[in-house]
Amino acid sequence: MSAREKAVVLLSGGMDSCVTTAIANETHLLALLHASYGQRTESRERRAFEEIAEFYGVREKLVARLDALGEIGGSALTDEGIRIPENLRGGSTDIPVTYVPFRNAHFLSVAVSWAEVIGATAIFIGAVSEDSSGYPDCRPEYYHVFSELVRVGTRPETRIEICTPVIHMRKSEIVRRGMELKAPLEHSWSCYQGQEEACGVCDSCRLRLRAFAEAGYADPIAYRAPVAR
Amino acid sequence: MSAREKAVVLLSGGMDSCVTTAIANETHLLALLHASYGQRTESRERRAFEEIAEFYGVREKLVARLDALGEIGGSALTDEGIRIPENLRGGSTDIPVTYVPFRNAHFLSVAVSWAEVIGATAIFIGAVSEDSSGYPDCRPEYYHVFSELVRVGTRPETRIEICTPVIHMRKSEIVRRGMELKAPLEHSWSCYQGQEEACGVCDSCRLRLRAFAEAGYADPIAYRAPVAR
Numbered sequence: 175m176s177a178r179e180k181a182v183v184l185l186s187g188g189m190d191s192c193v194t195t196a197i198a199n200e201t202h203l204l205a206l207l208h209a210s211y212g213q214r215t216e217s218r219e220r221r222a223f224e225e226i227a228e229f230y231g232v233r234e235k236l237v238a239r240l241d242a243l244g245e246i247g248g249s250a251l252t253d254e255g256i257r258i259p260e261n262l263r264g265g266s267t268d269i270p271v272t273y274v275p276f277r278n279a280h281f282l283s284v285a286v287s288w289a290e291v292i293g294a295t296a297i298f299i300g301a302v303s304e305d306s307s308g309y310p311d312c313r314p315e316y317y318h319v320f321s322e323l324v325r326v327g328t329r330p331e332t333r334i335e336i337c338t339p340v341i342h343m344r345k346s347e348i349v350r351r352g353m354e355l356k357a358p359l360e361h362s363w364s365c366y367q368g369q370e371e372a373c374g375v376c377d378s379c380r381l382r383l384r385a386f387a388e389a390g391y392a393d394p395i396a397y398r399a400p401v402a403r
Numbered sequence: 404m405s406a407r408e409k410a411v412v413l414l415s416g417g418m419d420s421c422v423t424t425a426i427a428n429e430t431h432l433l434a435l436l437h438a439s440y441g442q443r444t445e446s447r448e449r450r451a452f453e454e455i456a457e458f459y460g461v462r463e464k465l466v467a468r469l470d471a472l473g474e475i476g477g478s479a480l481t482d483e484g485i486r487i488p489e490n491l492r493g494g495s496t497d498i499p500v501t502y503v504p505f506r507n508a509h510f511l512s513v514a515v516s517w518a519e520v521i522g523a524t525a526i527f528i529g530a531v532s533e534d535s536s537g538y539p540d541c542r543p544e545y546y547h548v549f550s551e552l553v554r555v556g557t558r559p560e561t562r563i564e565i566c567t568p569v570i571h572m573r574k575s576e577i578v579r580r581g582m583e584l585k586a587p588l589e590h591s592w593s594c595y596q597g598q599e600e601a602c603g604v605c606d607s608c609r610l611r612l613r614a615f616a617e618a619g620y621a622d623p624i625a626y627r628a629p630v631a632r
Binding site for chain 1: 465467468469470471472474475476477498502503504505506507508509511512513515516517519520539540542544545548549551552553555556557558559
């Protein structure tokens with residue numbers, strides 16, 4: 175019997191969560207959680223989730239349907255009427271149109287409930303604060319407060335640590351860490367537009383491509399258009 | 404045009420949320436949110452929600468399906484294999500078997516996302532701390548931390564107050580306040596067991612009946628067995 179404790183890892187199927195899974199795998203038994211909330215690329219993300227889970231041989235999986243997030247809308251990720259931008263924001267501190275209001279609280283709530291029932295002592299989430307999105311629910315302060323919420327909102331004997339191992343990393347560092355840990359980045363998916371091949375031009379693709387370029391690696395996934403690497 | 408601001412009210416259909424709705428209705432325009440999460444009495448609770456919404460003439464309604472809570476289980480409310488107790492706990496501080504792990508965070512997350520999209524500035528929840536359940540996510544401290552989470556986890560311009568107007572009330576005070584405000588308690592539903600008539604013996608029925616008795620009112624809903632009132 176393993177002495178390792180169990181961790182719930184939030185795995186969207188993107189690059190950050192793929193590397194976060196690899197990091198959690200170094201120290202914990204994995205229980206993988208994916209959220210389906212009416213996002214544009216759900217079926218493609220779900221495939222990435224399943225492939226990464228298979229890569230790590232994880233049997234304890236949960237796919238949570240959060241239909242309310244899609245019904246509520248208010249984001250380009252869940253509302254077809256809002257266009258995904260094709261340009262990186264400059265130094266803007268504006269909240270991007272892909273912000274899904276209070277989304278990560280939904281994910282973390284499912285993670286905490288599941289962790290409490292299956293006896294996991296940690297939750298890993300691949301939130302990135304710097305060099306990234308501008309989403310308010312990706313900042314360290316947010317996870318600090320959420321940890322406090324878990325402490326006051328669960329059974330007295332429950333101990334669940336919220337782990338954000340890539341939160342302070344630049345995207346290029348995440349790529350390097352993933353390469354070091356042999357994370358299955360070839361199974362990860364970041365594009366907001368494509369299905370079989372990534373578009374290479376949406377905000378998420380550009381961030382990913384720039385990260386691989388800065389890290390000095392070729393991105394192993396296929397792109398629709400020729401892209402600078 | 405009304406100068407009133409909009410509030411999202413979490414309305415399970417129980418007595419506490421019914422009175423909380425009546426309190427919110429004094430100061431705000433109502434947007435009513437109900438959660439369906441595989442709880443035993445969902446269809447009956449949903450009927451109570453719809454009847455209370457109709458009583459107040461509310462058109463802005465959202466029924467959120469939180470299937471993951473049912474799939475995760477771990478509570479007598481969502482798992483048929485765990486029996487609902489028929490006795491009030493004495494002075495025990497144990498967490499009851501009807502505790503649904505971290506449930507209220509799911510509800511509040513939906514409420515915050517919806518509030519941010521529809522421009523509501525308050526969320527009302529009928530949590531009761533004293534004289535009640537022993538649930539960790541019904542304590543004032545929990546709502547204090549959740550308010551902080553909303554502050555750090557939403558757009559900078561978003562202002563949403565979490566209101567818990569009955570949290571310090573005894574159940575009998577909640578009945579009295581509901582009577583003063585002419586809350587439609589005849590449409591509310593508290594029983595964990597019944598469908599058409601309340602059982603009168605489960606934990607929730609006993610708390611409710613005792614509250615009405617202490618407040619000096621007859622409970623307007625029907626009970627299966629003759630009960631002391």
